[in-house]
Amino acid sequence: MRSAVSFIHPRDEILQAIQRIYRYRMTTTSGGNLSIREDNGDIWITPARLDKGSLRREDIVRVRADGTVEGPHRPSSELPFHQEIYRTRRDIRGIVHAHPVALVAFSLVHQVPDTHLFHQTRLVSGEAGFAPYELPGSLALGRNVARIFGQGFHCVVLENHGAVTGGANLQEAFRRFETLEFTAKTIIKARMLGDVRYLTDDEIATARDSAPEWTAFPYHEPTTHEKELRARLAEFVRRAYRQRLFISTQGSFSARVDGESFLITPYRQDRGTMDVHELVLVRNGECEAGGIPSRAARIHEEIYRQHPAIGAIVNAYPVNATAFSVTGVPLDSRTIPESYIVIREVSRFPYGLQFSDAEALAAALSPRRPAGLLENDGVLVTGGDILEAFDRLEVLESTAEAIINCHTLGTLTPMPEAVTRELDRVFLGE
Numbered sequence: 001m002r003s004a005v006s007f008i009h010p011r012d013e014i015l016q017a018i019q020r021i022y023r024y025r026m027t028t029t030s031g032g033n034l035s036i037r038e039d040n041g042d043i044w045i046t047p048a049r050l051d052k053g054s055l056r057r058e059d060i061v062r063v064r065a066d067g068t069v070e071g072p073h074r075p076s077s078e079l080p081f082h083q084e085i086y087r088t089r090r091d092i093r094g095i096v097h098a099h100p101v102a103l104v105a106f107s108l109v110h111q112v113p114d115t116h117l118f119h120q121t122r123l124v125s126g127e128a129g130f131a132p133y134e135l136p137g138s139l140a141l142g143r144n145v146a147r148i149f150g151q152g153f154h155c156v157v158l159e160n161h162g163a164v165t166g167g168a169n170l171q172e173a174f175r176r177f178e179t180l181e182f183t184a185k186t187i188i189k190a191r192m193l194g195d196v197r198y199l200t201d202d203e204i205a206t207a208r209d210s211a212p213e214w215t216a217f218p219y220h221e222p223t224t225h226e227k228e229l230r231a232r233l234a235e236f237v238r239r240a241y242r243q244r245l246f247i248s249t250q251g252s253f254s255a256r257v258d259g260e261s262f263l264i265t266p267y268r269q270d271r272g273t274m275d276v277h278e279l280v281l282v283r284n285g286e287c288e289a290g291g292i293p294s295r296a297a298r299i300h301e302e303i304y305r306q307h308p309a310i311g312a313i314v315n316a317y318p319v320n321a322t323a324f325s326v327t328g329v330p331l332d333s334r335t336i337p338e339s340y341i342v343i344r345e346v347s348r349f350p351y352g353l354q355f356s357d358a359e360a361l362a363a364a365l366s367p368r369r370p371a372g373l374l375e376n377d378g379v380l381v382t383g384g385d386i387l388e389a390f391d392r393l394e395v396l397e398s399t400a401e402a403i404i405n406c407h408t409l410g411t412l413t414p415m416p417e418a419v420t421r422e423l424d425r426v427f428l429g430e
Helices: 010-023 079-088 101-108 119-124 140-147 170-193 201-208 224-242 297-306 319-325 336-342 359-361 386-406 418-429
Strands: 033-037 043-045 062-064 092-097 129-131 155-158 163-167 216-217 252-256 261-264 280-283 287-290 311-315 348-349 373-376 379-383
Touching: 010 033, 010 043, 010 092, 010 170, 033 079, 033 170, 043 079, 062 379, 079 092, 079 140, 079 163, 092 170, 101 155, 101 163, 101 170, 101 336, 119 170, 119 201, 119 386, 129 140, 140 155, 163 170, 170 319, 170 386, 224 261, 224 386, 252 280, 252 359, 252 386, 261 297, 280 297, 297 359, 311 386, 319 373, 319 379, 319 386, 336 386, 336 418, 373 386
Parallel strands: 129 155, 216 287, 348 373
Antiparallel strands: 033 043, 033 092, 043 062, 092 163, 155 163, 252 261, 252 311, 261 280, 280 287, 311 379, 373 379
């Protein structure tokens, strides 16, 4: 189908991906390499020893199937393992290798992140493999890594050397890379809090099998209000990605249009590049034709139905707050006045409630409890409008990070009851 065809040149695909990886500090100036394999066997790859922060499209090197190199630079020194992976796995067309700090930490202790932490990680990345150390740039390393990919893994942690991911295209390889790094970060943060809870295969299957079915209504001409809301919501989705409150594969944001409808992020679309036309309108239990709303849409629909004052809802995966969601540790907002005023009390919802009982989850929310931790599934935050929901999400994540950091200094001392009573009276009218 024409819609599945990419019209982006391999040079530009690689450049966009490496800029994203570098911008979010998932590699260093000198580290990492990306490649794309074409049908004819040609490989496009990042160059050796060039600044990843200032690459240009013309810097990307082409290595033809016969070994001829085209471009102003030498190809990455890790070309051998890219070639070996492509020879071993004909289904792989894009590869990402870099040194993100959390996955490097796992590589230093010769472990891989357990992807049973989130159902989405299991779906996107699968189980991660582990490749023993060999000299960087050597054919031995290439064969070592390719052997692990040959066992069916899509993601491989390299002993003392970061990680490699592969996909049917470069976008899929990037999504696997980013999702695995997020999972590794969350595990590290969570272990600072306490014991980490992982999902069983049955719990993961519950999420996989819970995709709602939608009846579509035909195209409609959007009102001026809807157009404005689309622009604002898309802007905040992209901002959430820039702020690392979302990752490309995870995060849902919706905004109420009127008493019968709301806009929401689509299913399996890149949050980092979200545009107005990709948002999906849901109205009276149906969605607009041509769009597939986020799997969280039924939850959002029920929250809007039960709470007329709520104008925006976010399901998000900020790493520090999400670390609380995978442990039994409560997230106490009585840290600083802003945290207590903005996020109030933080609920905790057992895993699976978001799939099985939208009414119960929605009923547990209130003005005093506008946010909650979804066990092994990030956080849920509500607000009167898009800005309030986003601000509440940022404050929740900042609070979570401060609490985790304070554990290295001493024991958390929350604000006493007399202080919170005064804050309730002065700022919250209670």
